[in-house]
Amino acid sequence: MSDHRPIRIEYFAKFREAMGRSAEDVALPTAVGSAGMLVEWLRERDEAGHATFDDSVLIAVDDVMAQADTSLDGATSVALFPPMTGG
């Protein structure tokens, strides 16, 4: 069993601009088991991630709104976006 798994990360709105891309496919360490841990992993990965993500980040796992402790087991995509401003 691999200690990494493939997952697609999507960025929206100001996060997309700050990261300079709308999505990326990464090999995520299996130890990064939750949505919150993925955000922390991005913050530690590089300067862009560190500067971009703070406590306001909203997370969707496979297109369903998630919490920091939502498991990434079996997940194929994670979307990260800032607080919504529709309406």
Add this chain to the structure above:
Amino acid sequence: MSDHRPIRIEYFAKFREAMGRSAEDVALPTAVGSAGMLVEWLRERDEAGHATFDDSVLIAVDDVMAQADTSLDGATSVALFPPMTGG
């Protein structure tokens, strides 16, 4: 100075039907000095008035909403109507 004055009384909705007329011109005793006293005077005048007007009656004096103690000095018309049910 006369002890009566001419005044027009108008009836609306169920009061119009109960009184069998939409308006009448009456010679009102000058002692009947307020809107509330006019209602009482109608109640005492005849059976129709007695049966028609209760505490729910709304009163307008010269097309302005009035209270029981609103004076009839100089008034030319009084409208009596039940609680409103518009909208």
Add this chain to the structure above:
Amino acid sequence: MSNTRISVSVQAEPFDAGPLMAQLRAAGAGGIANFTGIVRGGNGLSALEIEHHPRMTQAALEQIARDAATRWPLLALTIVHRFGRLDLAAPIVFVGASAVHRAAALDAVAFTIDRLKTAAPFWKREHFTDGKSAWVAPRPADHASAARWD
């Protein structure tokens, strides 16, 4: 003084909410809220008849509109109220408001419709398919709704 553009109409003719809404799209508005009351079928109702006090109605509606414009920063407020005989599903009343922020528009519409249920000289009479008819009794809930703005 309020700069709200107030429009009030008391009419027998039907109205179309679309053009009324278009009129409310005042420059600078962020939102338009409106409510249309329509004749509700059911319980054997065949038509609604609305009596009013011709000399007082327009002024009463204008007063309600001014009260709303004093309470909320509105760009425009429109009230249309019909009288006469109305068929099932016909529009009875339209209240619309435009404002910079949505809460003002929504609250002003709720206030205005509550007020004109209890403070404008209209009386409804229901006509039924069996030929009977009856004056609509004032609803305690309407008076409670109106009182929450006091």
Add this chain to the structure above:
Amino acid sequence: MSNTRISVSVQAEPFDAGPLMAQLRAAGAGGIANFTGIVRGGNGLSALEIEHHPRMTQAALEQIARDAATRWPLLALTIVHRFGRLDLAAPIVFVGASAVHRAAALDAVAFTIDRLKTAAPFWKREHFTDGKSAWVAPRPADHASAARWD
């Protein structure tokens, strides 16, 4: 189960509130309430741009609509929300509800518009006449408005 007729559209195209209101005139309704949000000019704004999450938006709006239909006895509820570049005075969002009684229709519209400000994956960017642009920051007032329904 709720029998509310729910209609949700996420679209780039403009919409016209008139036909949307006509659709809401469900049989048996006593009232139709609706709100239209429009691009507000001023402060040098030249256009609004709305980004969204294409795979999530429709479902998010449907969930908000179902929540409203659970809270109030509605006959129909319509939500239309645009994305893309919108000119000044263009319509952004339409929320309409029909119900037997007016309070349900009015409250459902207020609830729905509050919810979709904070719980639907849309993000607004403002473009200004001087060429600058900026993402709209979430408004604490919007979160307070949404929270009052919790």
